[in-house]
Amino acid sequence: MRLMVFYDLPNTTKSENKEYTKFRKFLIQNGFYMMQFSIYVKLCMNHDIVLITQKKIEKNKPKIGDVRMLAITEKQYNDIKILVGQKSIQESYQNIDYLVEL
Amino acid sequence: MSWKTLLITNYDKLSLKNGLLMVTNLKAKKELYFAMNDLNCVVLENNYTTLTTQVLSKLVENNVYLIICDDKYEPNGLIMSFHNHWKPLTIFENQIKLQNYQKEQLWKLVVEKKIENSINVMGMLGCSQRSLTMMSNFFNTVKLNDASNREALAAKVFFRELYGSSFLRFSEDIINAALNYGYTILASAISRTLVKYGLHCFLGIFHKGKTNNWNLSYDLVEPFRPMVDLWVSTNIESLLANETLHYQHRLELINLLNQSVVIDEKIHTVTNAIEIVVKSYYTYLKTASLTKLKLPTIVQFEERSSLDETEE
Numbered sequence: 001m002r003l004m005v006f007y008d009l010p011n012t013t014k015s016e017n018k019e020y021t022k023f024r025k026f027l028i029q030n031g032f033y034m035m036q037f038s039i040y041v042k043l044c045m046n047h048d049i050v051l052i053t054q055k056k057i058e059k060n061k062p063k064i065g066d067v068r069m070l071a072i073t074e075k076q077y078n079d080i081k082i083l084v085g086q087k088s089i090q091e092s093y094q095n096i097d098y099l100v101e102l
Numbered sequence: 103m104s105w106k107t108l109l110i111t112n113y114d115k116l117s118l119k120n121g122l123l124m125v126t127n128l129k130a131k132k133e134l135y136f137a138m139n140d141l142n143c144v145v146l147e148n149n150y151t152t153l154t155t156q157v158l159s160k161l162v163e164n165n166v167y168l169i170i171c172d173d174k175y176e177p178n179g180l181i182m183s184f185h186n187h188w189k190p191l192t193i194f195e196n197q198i199k200l201q202n203y204q205k206e207q208l209w210k211l212v213v214e215k216k217i218e219n220s221i222n223v224m225g226m227l228g229c230s231q232r233s234l235t236m237m238s239n240f241f242n243t244v245k246l247n248d249a250s251n252r253e254a255l256a257a258k259v260f261f262r263e264l265y266g267s268s269f270l271r272f273s274e275d276i277i278n279a280a281l282n283y284g285y286t287i288l289a290s291a292i293s294r295t296l297v298k299y300g301l302h303c304f305l306g307i308f309h310k311g312k313t314n315n316w317n318l319s320y321d322l323v324e325p326f327r328p329m330v331d332l333w334v335s336t337n338i339e340s341l342l343a344n345e346t347l348h349y350q351h352r353l354e355l356i357n358l359l360n361q362s363v364v365i366d367e368k369i370h371t372v373t374n375a376i377e378i379v380v381k382s383y384y385t386y387l388k389t390a391s392l393t394k395l396k397l398p399t400i401v402q403f404e405e406r407s408s409l410d411e412t413e414e
Contacts, residue, residue, distance in 0.1 A: 029121045031137030043140075045105060093134050098105060098360040098371075101353065102113045102125055102134065 002077040003050050005032065005040045005057065009065035016064075023062045030056065033090050043094050044071070104142040104166065105373070109356060111349070116144075116153040118160055138164040142373060143291065145169045145177070145356060167294035169287070175352055176279065177286045180293060187300025196387040197305045206247035207392055209308040213248045215325040215397040217241045217256045223328040224263060226402050227335055233263045247308070253324075260328075264335045276341050277334060283347060284330030284355045285323065291359055291373065292326075293319040295380040322379055325397045326372065329358055332400070363398040372398075 005027060009020040024040075030053065032040040044050045050071045061067055074096060093100065108125070110116070113134075115126040122135040123144075144166060146153075161168050162183045170179035187193065221237045240256040261269055265277055272278065293316055296303050306317025314320070333355065334341065341351065363375045370378065375398045382396040 025120065031122065031140065033135065045140075089132055090134060099107045099109065099353065099357045101109045101111060102127075 001044045001047065001050055001071055001073055003042045003044055003053055003069060003071045004035070005042075005067065005069045007038050007040075007062075007065060007067040009062055009067075019062045020065075023060065023067075026060050027057075033094055034088075035091060041077075041091075041094075043096070045096075047071075104139060104164075105371075106136065106140045107143045107145070107356060107359060108136065108141065109145045109147060109353065110151055111147045114148075114151055116151060116157050118154065118156045121160075123157065123161075138166065141166045143167050143169065143294075143359070145171065147171050147175060147352070149173065165294065165298050167290060169290055174279070175347055176283055177290065180290045182294050182297050187298075190300050193300040193384075193387070194302060197302055200305075200307075200387065203246075204390065205307050208386075208395065209247050209321070210244055211392070211395060211397065212307070212321060212324050213253045214241060214244050215399070216253065216327065217244070219325055219328040219398075219400045220256060220260045220331075222400050222402075223332045224260065226332065227264070229263045233259055260331070264331060265338070276344065276347070277338070279347050280334045280337075280341055280351060280355065281330055283352060284333065284358060285327060287356055287359065288326050288330065288372070288376075289316060289319045289323045292322050292376050292380065295376050296322075299380055299384045301380070301384065322376075322383065326363075326376075328400055329361065329363070329372070330355070333358060364401050365396050365398050370398075 007023070009023065010016045011020055027040045027042075030042065032042045035041045042053060044053060054069060054071075057069060110125065113125045113127045113132075115124075115128060117124050117126070119135070122137055123141065125134045125136065126132070138160060141161075141164070144161065146168065158168070158181065162181065165183055168181040169177045170181070172178045217237060217240055221234065221241065224234060224237065236259055237256055240252045240259075243250065244252045257271075261271060269277065271281075293303050296318060301318065303316050303318045304314070306314075307321045309317040309320045311317055337351065337354070340348075344351075359372045361372055362369050363372055364370070365375055365378050378396055379398065382394055385394045386392070
């Protein structure tokens with residue numbers, strides 16, 4: 001399953017900027033990778049991990065702005081049609097393979 | 103929950119960034135990140151990867167086990183955590199308290215399971231009825247502590263049947279190299295799970311090597327061994343065509359950790375099964391009830407797509 005987080009955070013004052021950086025860094029430290037700007041995705045092995053991660057995000061959410069999250073299954077995620085652009089290297093290695101050769 | 107195995111061959115640097123493992127290929131200027139709690143095992147195969155001390159410490163802290171290989175690509179080292187259990191002394195005392203008669207009972211169960219698994223594997227490979235009857239005779243006559251040494255007899259028949267009558271274990275050929283590689287991967291997976299549960303690997307059940315640090319791992323690996331044998335004998339032609347262990351072979355041997363075995367009529371991956379076995383041994387030490395001990399059964403599976411596996 002994939003947990004997606006979409007955010008729009010105000011970025012004008014210094015304190016807003018700080019809050020935004022903190023939230024983004026929190027996502028990255030928890031294994032999220034950037035799919036597009038402001039859209040972060042984490043690969044979760046099962047529904048329980050999704051629930052745990054969602055709780056964690058809720059605890060660390062920024063005070064203002066617009067943040068949403070959505071969990072979809074692996075199949076739905078793989079059905080995303082890319083019209084323009086391509087997957088980043090990081091994204092292409094985020095799959096459910098048990099063994100990764102590097 | 104950790105599940106990912108990394109096999110590092112072309113990438114030359116491991117470091118830490120934002121709490122994630124950063125794997126870099128300096129030549130191709132590629133960087134990849136992996137979350138520590140997704141990782142199960144990292145195998146370092148080439149001898150030019152550099153890694154920082156911080157990575158080592160973080161890997162150990164997250165109980166990811168790091169396997170180092172020698173020039174022949176055979177695993178020769180394992181790095182794992184020192185103290186990651188909150189009650190080490192209690193467990194150590196439990197392990198020491200294990201009585202001789204208990205060890206004998208345990209070893210009987212382990213040997214029985216190993217022979218049973220060997221028989222299953224021989225059945226899958228379509229071995230002769232004569233040797234199958236011999237094996238089931240061995241299976242039925244295992245005594246306490248395997249006093250009549252059924253394990254060695256069964257292994258002899260088993261190896262002869264699989265690799266021909268001229269096969270000698272511990273001689274230096276490609277079959278032995280493949281077996282050693284597979285066994286080491288399994289044993290190190292068990293060692294790290296033992297450490298995770300605070301158990302001491304040198305206090306074994308049957309193995310008593312004074313210089314062996316992994317006595318308990320070698321006890322518990324026995325029922326898993328026929329998996330490697332199964333793989334080797336199904337790939338024996340391509341193995342014999344090569345002098346050394348090919349990259350693809352090593353990859354498939356490491357991937358044995360993700361194959362399926364059955365415990366209590368439920369399908370588990372080997373990594374998961376090892377966890378259950380070690381946990382059950384831990385419970386056995388506390389409760390001294392033999393029914394608590396769980397050992398894996400190897401059965402034949404249909405090819406499963408990787409999507410099914412995530413759904414469980």
